[in-house]
Amino acid sequence: MSGHDSKYFSTTKKGEIPELKEELNSQYKDKRKDAVKKVIAAMTVGKDVSSLFTDVVNCMQTENLELKKLVYLYLINYAKSQPDLAILAVNTFVKDSQDPNPLIRALAVRTMGCIRVDKITEYLCDPLQRCLKDDDPYVRKTAAICVAKLYDINAELVEDRGFLDSLKDLISDNNPMVVANAVAALAEIQENSTRPIFEITSNTLSKLLTALNECTEWGQVFILDALSRYKAEDAREAENIVERVTPRLQHANCAVVLSAVKMILQQMELITSTDVVRNLCKKMAPPLVTLLSAEPEIQYVALRNINLIVQKRPTILAHEIKVFFCKYNDPIYVKMEKLEIMIKLASDRNIDQVLLEFKEYATEVDVDFVRKAVRAIGRCAIKLERAAERCISVLLELIKIKVNYVVQEAIIVIKDIFRRYPNTYESIIATLCESLDTLDEPEAKASMIWIIGEYAERIDNADELLEGFLESFPEEPAQVQLQLLTAAVKLFLKKPTEGPQQMIQAVLNNATVETDNPDLRDRAYIYWRLLSTDPEAAKDVVLAEKPVISDDSNQLDPTLLDELLANIATLSSVYHKPPEAFVTRLKTTSLKTEDDYSEAGYSESPAHAAESSASPPSSSSNVPDAASRQPDQPLATAASPVPDLIGDLIGLDNSNSLVPVDQPAAASPSLPVLLPASTGQGLQISAQLVRRDGQIFYSLLFENGSPLLLDGFMIQFNKNTFGLAAVGPLQVPPLQPGTSAATLLPMILFKNVAPGPPNSLLQVAVKNNQQPVWYFNDKISLHVFFTEDGRMERATFLETWKSLPDSNEVLKDYPGLVINSVESTLDKLAASNMFFIAKRKNANQEVLYLSAKIPQGIPFLTELTAALGIPSVKCAVKTPSPELAPLFFEAMESLLKS
Amino acid sequence: MISQFFVLSQRGDNIVFRDYRGDVPKGSTEIFFRKVKFWKEDGEEEAPPVFNIDGVNYFHVKIVGLLFVATTRVNVSPSLVLELLQRIARVIKDYLGILSEDSLRKNFVLVYELLDEVIDFGYVQTTSTEVLKSYVFNEPIVTGAAHLPALGPASLFMQGTKRMPGTAITKSVVANEPGGRKREEIFVDIIEKISVTFSSSGYILTSEIDGTIQMKSYLTGNPEIRLALNEDVCIGRGGRSFYDYISSAGSGTVVLDDCNFHESVHLDSFDMDRTLTLVPPDGEFPVMNYRMTQEFKPPFRITALIEEAGPLRAEVIIKIRAEFPSNVTANTIAVQMPLPTYTTRVSFELEPGAVGQTTDFKEANKRLEWGLKKIVGGAEHTLRAKLTFSQESHGNVTKEAGPVSMTFTIPMYNASRLQVKYLQIEKRSKSYNPYRWVRYITQANSYVARI
Known part of the structure; x- marks a missing residue:
């Protein structure tokens, strides 16, 4: 092959798709391969090449691995939208899974597992069964992961067909790569199941510890992480385990080192001999310090973990404080973490050195870092009684430089020092008073x-x-x-x-x-x-x-600390939050449904399916599983006016859920008429975007005033600023003349986003089998996007307001509008997820502060000013996306008017 | 396990995108980029490498100006993901010879093929270029190396020194040379990054060396290699406390605080004669990483002085002395010093006859910059700068200026005295005599003098 792949991105005059089609069906192999590459190129830049499905699949039967891989890549991407056509590929898959070449066998199983179409899944079972027992380890390790894929699609099938047992057998495989993947797959399945599936017995433990020595670095991490759940019987077993794991500390891969540290820390809890513990601490110190020589990103993770470790076992790094001194070229996120650890390790022995560092940091350029350094000095004063005086004299030196934020920070910590050592250092008050005027x-x-x-x-x-x-x-x-x-x-x-x-x-x-x-x-x-x-x-x-205070800032509660220590080397230890506070993964296996998004033209890519069922917090709170793991989130279902309807919509994975036409909620009293009967040959359509229970719907009313029976209704939305699109097809029953039907069409965002400056235009096309296609325009009112989680704490509001530059503030006068009662206005706005933050009076005017948020977390901070009963309302809004302000003002106007 | 892997350009363009699990909503690339770009409104503060937005965890590393990103919804090992991102970059570089937006775009089919073998369903399978060779079939299209920055510290060898074969570093490990025959050669680089902090009176407050022995083999047939280090290398500061290691400094032994080795390295005879045996896999990899806090002689002494000369004036004098032998030359030296925020004007005075030196006052962040093309061992250079202030300094000038920091590269020099005594390649035939390149380089990490 010659030339550059980038040539595949160039377009031709003739129209790309027909030309590609022709090339895909060429009799020359090379030409076909080139064509598939072009198709893939188009696919990766987001062009829709799904119409070439049949032609691409025809290229699948080839001995050329390079070409086969490309076709498979295409299949994974489009099978979901073309499930019927995807079946065409099944035969080749099944045949490939028995190919003499192990690479082709593995490739077939790997790819089939990635195609999340039920009809294909059925055919996957037999090849998978065979591949799990294949002679070639490459095939077996691929099959092991494939079991996890299948479990994600259809858990029952995996259990019924006995794949779990086959997977467990692979733990004893003679190839360490296979063992590692089997462990990874089992760990994931266990994570998503409530039944005990992967329990580590002392027998598996010893098998896995043996495999550990031969595994690749990544396999070692899988195994160490799985083993960290194992509870040793007694101190002796714990010591044995630790002895087997300790050599991993010397590994060049930071992930291996941290997972080994986690395992050792856990077993140490059981070890009673102080000598052994002391020795282990000594062994862990150098590798932990070496992590700080890695890339800054890894250093950050290491520092967050070390922060936890030194809270539990301060002796490990007690003599290593120097390695936590900040380098001038450290990124700020590394510097901040190092400071925190320096405070934790500061002692009477090293405080002079530490103070010298802090003093230096307090004159650096970065404001946040400087503040933290000043505060650190104060915290050392509170922590170390004998050093308090030295700390205070450093603070006073800093105050004398008269850098405003240094002075303010110093005053804050000095107040705490007074609380800690009453009647000791009051002589410095006079110096503090000199700075009184500069405090802001x-x-x-x-x-x-x-x-x-x-x-x-x-x-x-x-x-x-x-x-x-x-x-x-x-x-x-x-x-x-x-x-x-x-x-x-x-x-x-x-x-x-x-x-x-x-x-x-x-x-x-x-x-x-x-x-x-x-x-x-x-x-x-x-x-x-x-x-x-x-x-x-x-x-x-x-x-x-x-009462005298002590330095407990940034000290974690002991139970939380223990939980976090059990989660060393996971995200939890970086965020310093227990996993359930941020893991919102849905147990997809419990939501098994028939997938058929396939009505042509209304196809859905896998990513979208996941989006509508998994991502927005408002909808995930409707799934009991996710809700129970996220106690902080308001349970929207409880307050929902139409809980069953919504529950069904979400629970059914959004596929073709029927919305009963006589559902009262669907027929909002007065929908604006968008297609009058006069233009629609008797068909009148009224519609409006509405928000129900955290979900956006298009509420539609069809009135058939024509003499015909109308059926086969379909709807399509043009690209628009917010990428609004229907989740599923439109559900309207055949309409007899003179009847009407109302429906709620679930919508999603960011599906077909129109480029260019934001506007509120929503262009809609509706067709039926009897009439021409009707086009009409609707106006998007921004308030339907206001999410239920838009409420802000006052402090957050203030902070956000301050943090946004003034250029992000936009003003608008509504001379004609009038606010008669603060209460009812607030109620009205709250109903649309505009939340009240605070109010104040300015002369005779009421000033209200409100917050709202639209998806992707874009906040709108609003200040409304009006005199009660007198026309003229002023609205100021501050948002990171000021380009949306005009839309916001329109929404505000309609809300205030309503 | 991870859900998605993608590479974004500095402008946020999607260069590579692969979804492995379909459980992260579309638009994650935009959400991520927005967050990173606007982490703090002033754009000065960098986003941490790991953060969570709406239940999706984003990991990223910056490599040659590109953002390598992974997403997940579950509680994975963050060091695994970050390390993986680095390794993916390294594998791609092994294959493409050079890592850049251009080379990624030109080789997208190969890159996707690699990604499918490296990760399955979000689980890392292998990141070894050697192993991948058996499963990956696309040939790389080598892009012009010309002016593009190469990946990794070894790229330093490309600057300045003529002794090094510059192209070698940007050569693909798998692609054949245009002539058809591959040149048999192996590179062993001893790369040391040194950090030193001098106190205002010139004492060394902290000093540290982070070293790597990096290897890149283009040998066919994977012959075994023996690498011998100085015999007096000893590892671990033993039971001694942090403060008395200095006593060992005079004795001439090289004391490493800690070190680790690549998994291909056999250490059977390491304890006896300090030799490492390995069969080098294809691609670039670190044979050994080490860390040293034993006292060493810093290559440069920095003396910086700032004196007030009247209420609105001050003078800065920076002196740099190269304390290494005169047959060694440091290059691309840059010296920086933050000045008080009320500095309005700076006039510079270089020593008479100075060549290859530049000076600048960066108004925006009030920083003095002094660049020197090269410094020969034993030489000393001085810069004088006269500052004009817009307000009186109240005697705080020293507290509001500095510290002086310095970056440099010194080829064929290493501060730790760790050496590769010999590099032995298992002989297949009499005529087999591949090229061997053993190279040393020292680079500043955080080299700072306080004033």
Whole structure:
């Protein structure tokens, strides 16, 4: 073959598909191979070449492996959309699975397993049975993985046909590659089954430990991970296991090292001899440190794991703190993790060295890193009593550089240091007060105010200082308001003179009458009551001695830590979250259904099927399995107005689910007429996009005013900004003259996305067997995309708002709109998944803050300003996708009007 | 196991995409790219290599400007996936000779064939170029190597030195030479990355060497190879504490903190005479990785001084001395130093007669940059820079400037003194005498002087 593959991407004048068709049927082998390459090239760039299915399949019967592989690649991609045609390939597959060439046998089984079409699956069983017992290890190892593939498609079939036993037999295979794949397949099947399938006995344990030595590096990881579930009988067995696994620590592959570490840590729990444990710790240290010489990406994973390991066994790396010093060219994500570990390993012995490093980091360029370094100094002060003074002097040095964010961060940690060592370091307060005016971050302000209140008696001008903050009381964030309130009370109790008395009056007034924040109001009322009934009691309460704090930031709860340690070398140990907090994989095997998406023109690729049944949180919460594993998610089903309907839709894998026409929910009272009877030769179509229970539907009403019986309704959507498309075919019964039918058509997003700037146009085509095709336009209202999880915490809202540049803020006036009641407006918006965050009053105007989110996690942060009952509403929206703002405003308008 | 593997260009274009399990929604490439590109609004902060969006976990590594990405929904071993991504890149490079957007596009059929053998249903099968040769049939189409950056540290040999056969590194392991006959040769590279931190008074605070003995074999018939290291190499700091290893520094032994070996290496006689025996598989692979914190002589001494010269002025003096023999030459030296944020203007003064040196003040991030084409062993170079400030520095100049960092490459030099004493290839016939290239190179990793 000559030339470049890229030539296959070039197009021809004649029209690509017919030309390819011709070439695929050429009598020359080379020409056919070239043609298949062109087809694959088109496929990889996303062109639809499914119409060439028959022609490509015809090229399958060849001795040329290169060509055969290409055809198989094509088949995997398109079989799902052409299941009937895919059957044509079955014969060749079955024949290939008996080919004398082991590569062809393996290829056939591998490919058949990837074609997720039930009709093909039936034919897969016999070849798979044979291949599991094949003479060639390459075929057996491929067949082992194929059992897992089949289980994913049809679990029952795997169990009925006894494949699990064959798979278990392969654990004793003499080829380590086969053993590794069998272990991987069994582990996956076990993961997805509630019954015990793959239990590790001491017999399998010893077999697998033997295989470990001969396996490829990847096989070693599969085996180590599977074995980590094994619980040793006693200390002796644990020691034996550890002895067999320890040599893996010397492996060049980081994954092997980490999996071995996990296994050793687990068995160590059982080992009682302190000598053995000490020795093991010593052996683990160098390989763990060596992980930090790998690529930064691997270093990151290693550091997250080491963070957990040192919490449990600090001795392992106690002497290695130097390796965690940041290199100037480390990526920021590595630096942050190293800092965390440095704090954990800091001790009286190395603190001078560590402080020197922190001080250096605190003058670097990256703001987040600098802040963390400053905070680290404070945390060391709290952790190491004997070093506290040195830490504080470093902090003071840093404050003197007068870099704003360094000062603020330092003040925050110094407040904690005061809590840890009361009455020790108050002499530095004067220095802190010098920076008072520059504070602009809530946490720093709150900390400074706390310090002033707590030590009011030692600060001569404490009342003046607090006074300075009071002017802006109503605009301050809640945490600053709360601190101001408490500090004012403390000041009053300590210095009950005229100034503080006036101040406390003003603050209490502000914090009770003028605020909507219940926390602030409640606290203010309690103080008020205390002060007015029994000032002495107030003193006892407010000025009581505070318990001394310790540094527990970033320390994990012991039970969580143990769970995470059991998950070393998995994603869980990187996120520091238990697996069930982020694994949302559906147990697809329980959703076994007939797959036939195949109505021509309405084909569905596998990826989409997965999307509609697996990905959006709103729909996954309808599947009991996923819901129970995700306790944080609201159970949409519970509140759903039409639970059965939706449950069926999702549960049936979205294939051809019949929506009863008389379903009341389907017939929304007033759908806009999009195709009037006058244009539609008597057929009138009204439709609108609606959101029901987290799912988007096209609600349609067909009214047959023509003299004909209309049947065979089909619908098609043109490419549009959001890629809206129907999940399945349209379900409309034959319509007698004078009758009507309503239906809810489930829709998905991002299927056929139109390029170009966003717009709200949705072009629809509907046909039936009796009439011409009708085209009409609909308008997409953005609010149907607002997802149920669009609610934001106040803090997140503020943070997000701040983090977006001003250029992302867009404004709109609605001079004609009027808000009469805040409550009912909020209710109305909440019904469309626009969530209320906060409100405030600005003169006579109400200012409301709301959040909404559309799929792919794009948030819309909204500020609505209006005077009640007076026309004119102002809307400001901030979003990472400002190009969508016009659509957002349209949606907002229609919501406010409704 | 993984669900998808894909390669994106820097612009986010899809170059390679393979879905293995169909359980991750379409559009994952866009979601991923968006997230990585806009991790922090200022675009300065890099996304971590692993993150989760809507239940999909994304892993990525950056290799020669391309993003290699894998996705999964389950709780896999992240180090396995990240290591796999690196290995896929290495296998593709072995096959294509050069890894670039262009070579990937031109060889997409071969790349898909490779990916099908490397991963089945999301499970890694093999990443050994040697093993893959038996299952992969497409021939690579070799692209012009010309100006494209090659993968891996060995590419460093292509710069500067004439002694190295430059093309060898970008040669495909499987493709035949245009003449039909393959040249019999083997490359053994000792690559050391050194990190040193000097205190403001010139003491060494930390020093570390990360070394690799890298091998790339183009030998037919996989003959056995013996590789002998210096006999005084010893491994592990023993039971001694971290702080007293210095005592061993004078004795001349090379003390490695830790090392690991490629799986093809036999260590039967390693303990006795420090020789490694192996049958090198095809493709590029690390024979041995090692790490050393034993004290060594840093190749460069950096002295940096910053002095205030009036309220709005200061002068920076940076001096670099090459402390290696004069028959060795370092190349592509770059020195950088962050200056106070209120610096507005910098005027440079090089030593008289300086050639091949460049200076620059990067206004955007307030950084001083000094480039030197080469430095001969024993030489010393000085840069003076006069700074003008927009505000008074309040005596904090030293705290707001620095540290000075340096990157360089020194061919035929290694700081650890670890050596390959000989490289023996099993002889098939009398006339069999393949080319052997043993090369040393030292490179700066994090080379920093505080002020």
